[in-house]
Amino acid sequence: MTTNFTNNNHLSYSIGNQEFGYRSNGFEKFTVKVGSIDKDHYNSSSYVRELHRTADLVYNEFGKEMIVFLSGGTDSEIVVRNFLDIGIKPECVAIRFKDDYNLPDILEAVEIAKELDLKLHIIDFDVKDFYYSGQAIDFGKEIQCTQVTYLMVYHNILKMGRPAVMGGEALMTRGISPQGTNWYYTFRENEDASAMRFSLKYNLPLVNEWFSYTPELLLYYLEDVEIQKLVAEKYNYKLSSVSTKNGILRRLYPSIRPKIKTHGFERLLGFNYEAYKGIGANQIKRLEPSLDGIPMQQILLMLRGEHD
Amino acid sequence: MIELLDSSHKDAVKHLFSSPRYMGLDYKKDLFLEADAEFMKIAYDGFCDTYLSNLSNFKAYGNIDAGVVTSYIAFYESTESAEWFWTQIRSKDRMSIPDILDTVISYNEKHGRYKFYSMFSARYARTYRRLTFSKDVSERYDFFDEFIVPAKTKCFYQVPWQVLFNRTLVPVDSIVRCTFLKQKYREILPIGGGL
Numbered sequence: 001m002t003t004n005f006t007n008n009n010h011l012s013y014s015i016g017n018q019e020f021g022y023r024s025n026g027f028e029k030f031t032v033k034v035g036s037i038d039k040d041h042y043n044s045s046s047y048v049r050e051l052h053r054t055a056d057l058v059y060n061e062f063g064k065e066m067i068v069f070l071s072g073g074t075d076s077e078i079v080v081r082n083f084l085d086i087g088i089k090p091e092c093v094a095i096r097f098k099d100d101y102n103l104p105d106i107l108e109a110v111e112i113a114k115e116l117d118l119k120l121h122i123i124d125f126d127v128k129d130f131y132y133s134g135q136a137i138d139f140g141k142e143i144q145c146t147q148v149t150y151l152m153v154y155h156n157i158l159k160m161g162r163p164a165v166m167g168g169e170a171l172m173t174r175g176i177s178p179q180g181t182n183w184y185y186t187f188r189e190n191e192d193a194s195a196m197r198f199s200l201k202y203n204l205p206l207v208n209e210w211f212s213y214t215p216e217l218l219l220y221y222l223e224d225v226e227i228q229k230l231v232a233e234k235y236n237y238k239l240s241s242v243s244t245k246n247g248i249l250r251r252l253y254p255s256i257r258p259k260i261k262t263h264g265f266e267r268l269l270g271f272n273y274e275a276y277k278g279i280g281a282n283q284i285k286r287l288e289p290s291l292d293g294i295p296m297q298q299i300l301l302m303l304r305g306e307h308d
Numbered sequence: 309m310i311e312l313l314d315s316s317h318k319d320a321v322k323h324l325f326s327s328p329r330y331m332g333l334d335y336k337k338d339l340f341l342e343a344d345a346e347f348m349k350i351a352y353d354g355f356c357d358t359y360l361s362n363l364s365n366f367k368a369y370g371n372i373d374a375g376v377v378t379s380y381i382a383f384y385e386s387t388e389s390a391e392w393f394w395t396q397i398r399s400k401d402r403m404s405i406p407d408i409l410d411t412v413i414s415y416n417e418k419h420g421r422y423k424f425y426s427m428f429s430a431r432y433a434r435t436y437r438r439l440t441f442s443k444d445v446s447e448r449y450d451f452f453d454e455f456i457v458p459a460k461t462k463c464f465y466q467v468p469w470q471v472l473f474n475r476t477l478v479p480v481d482s483i484v485r486c487t488f489l490k491q492k493y494r495e496i497l498p499i500g501g502g503l
Contacts, residue, residue: 101357176462266350270358270366273470277365277387 003163003205005196007057007214010035013193020196022144023189026287032187032294036305037215047224047252050217055082057214058207062163067093069153069166070112070120072105074246076167077112077256079210084116090165091119095156098126101268112257127152127268131275137282143201145194146280148272154198163205166195169245170211170221172231173293183231185222186293189286219303222296224248231296310404310411313368313380315360321370321377324398325352331480332429354474355382355396368396369411371404379404381412384471385421390498392416393471394426397440406442413445420498423488427472430456430481451487 005011015021016028045053059066068083070076070092083090094109096102106122113120127148130136136151145151157164171186187193187209195208212218221227226248250256294302301307313321325348328334359368359382370380379399385392394412399405416424428436433453437446455465460477463469468484 176464178464267353267357269354269474270363271361274363274365281387 003199004057004061005199005207006209006212007054008035010215011187011209011212011218013187013189013196015189015193020193020200022197023284023286026285029288030189030193030286030290030292032185032292034185034212034218034294034299034302035215037219037303039305042216042219045216047217047220050214050220051078051082051253052086054210054213054217055079055086055088058165058210059083059086059088062165062205062207066163066165067091067121067157067160069164070094070109070118071167072102072108072112074249074256074259075169075211076109078249078253079165079167080112080116080118081253081255089118091121093121093123093156093160093164095123095125095152097268098124098128101127108257108259115257123156125152125156128271130155131271131278136275137279140279141282143194143197144283145190145198146276146283147191147194148275148279150191150194151279154195157198157204157206158202161204164207165210166206166208167210168192168195168208168212170218172227172296175291183296184291184293185218185296185299188292215303219300221252222300222303224252226251309372310369310408311372313360313370313377314362315356317370317372317377318356318360320372320375321355321360321380322352324377324380324400325349325355327398331478331482332431333479358382359396366395367415369408369415371401371408373401379408381405381408383412383416383424385416385419386467388467390421390423390500392421392424393468394424395471395474402439405440406445409440410442410445413449417489420500422494422498423486425454425468425472425484425486427457427468427478427482427484430483433483436485448489448493449487450490451485453483453485455484457482457484 011032011034012019013030013032015023015030068076068080068090070080071094080090080092092109092113094106096106109120112118130152131148135155136148139151139155140146143154145154153166172183173186174181174183192208195206198204199206207213211221230244246259250258298307330347355368358366365385365387366382367385368380368382370377372378378401380397381394382396383392383394397405416422437451441449457463457473457478459480459482462477463473463484469475472484
């Protein structure tokens with residue numbers, strides 16, 4: 001292991017019994033685990049202080065060569081502000097799609113960079129050509145990923161050859177099935193785990209789980225009164241709704257800019273689905289039903305150190 | 309005249325995105341949209357980028373009259389099994405729909421797809437076939453209703469959720485129906501394998 005994806009790699013996944021591994025058949029179990037908090041530290045720190053600690057830990061490991069992906073969204077804005085809060089001016093990168101699919105987000109990223117006086121590199125990228133040329137299919141096969149937009153980011157990190165922070169989010173999903181519903185902390189084999197496979201394969205340090213970087217940071221978020229209220233209330237989709245999540249983050253970290261909901265990338269849903277199927281056609285299809293994450297009650301116990 | 313639609317039809321199809329109705333409801337009054345969402349613009353842009361942009365599996369056929377698309381049916385050709393999904397219909401000319409559906413069914417039969425899934429408001433469960441099927445298709449195709457998705461809930465099943473619902477909570481109870489070519493009309497079985 002050459003890099004910390006999270007602090008001391010407290011967050012990890014296994015396929016079969018192989019940590020940070022690859023799938024060799026459709027039936028190996030995918031499991032995710034998280035570490036536990038230092039209780040004294042947890043009682044004396046706070047969400048914002050943990051964000052600053054994360055920035056400090058990552059910068060100490062990645063150094064000046066580090067780049068931060070600035071999508072224009074709330075999560076990546078928080079990441080760059082965390083670095084600024086500890087006195088580091090990160091170099092930022094944004095990927096602009098051909099045909100302006102993400103133009104509103106790019107304009108927001110430019111505004112953030114201007115307001116914070118940050119250097120922003122804008123990479124123009126034709127995601128359709130990336131897929132139809134076969135590059136995404138070949139690349140996806142190497143790291144077992146079928147999501148074309150994730151592959152696009154990895155492809156650009158590889159070209160730059162520098163340690164990178166993608167940000168990510170502490171994603172919560174409400175799983176639904178005929179048997180009932182339950183909330184779970186989401187860590188997906190295809191997307192989130194592929195970032196780790198990519199990093200290890202190409203020996204490029206990468207952080208894709210900023211908001212889970214320390215067990216303390218994740219627990220502050222999951223124990224937040226609004227998160228707990230939303231989990232308890234049976235209200236569809238609210239935790240994965242951008243406006244709800246942004247509302248919670250703005251309360252926890254007030255300096256972020258107000259965001260309007262943008263719709264550009266939703267225009268690519270058809271392409272994205274077709275690419276997903278096309279890239280996945282030559283990869284091992286997962287046939288076992290493990291959760292892409294950890295159920296809410298279980299992760300709370302794990303983080304608090306109360307789980308077997 | 310019925311044609312496969314492409315990017316040259318972008319302007320000709322735009323007027324079909326002016327109706328305030330969605331799934332039988334007035335979206336401005338009845339739907340739970342955010343105030344700033346330009347619902348029809350998003351729907352139109354999404355249609356153009358999905359069905360008029362040369363993708364391999366997402367297509368639309370429309371009836372064209374004096375340079376204007378009066379109705380269209382859009383569909384997704386599955387790559388995972390021998391089926392297709394009727395994903396959208398928009399019309400200002402109801403009479404042309406059975407002819408468009410005949411064309412879409414003929415296209416899919418030629419490509420070895422003898423069954424399709426569709427999703428519609430439960431209110432239209434009885435009238436759906438009568439309004440959209442030609443006599444020939446009604447005779448050759450039978451159906452069963454597979455499940456109902458209650459209003460404002462997420463579909464359990466991944467492919468219909470992605471393809472038929474477009475990952476959107478629908479404001480009315482909706483039925484997912486499988487319509488299939490009867491066995492007696494399956495004279496030539498499509499090839500399902502090869503090297």
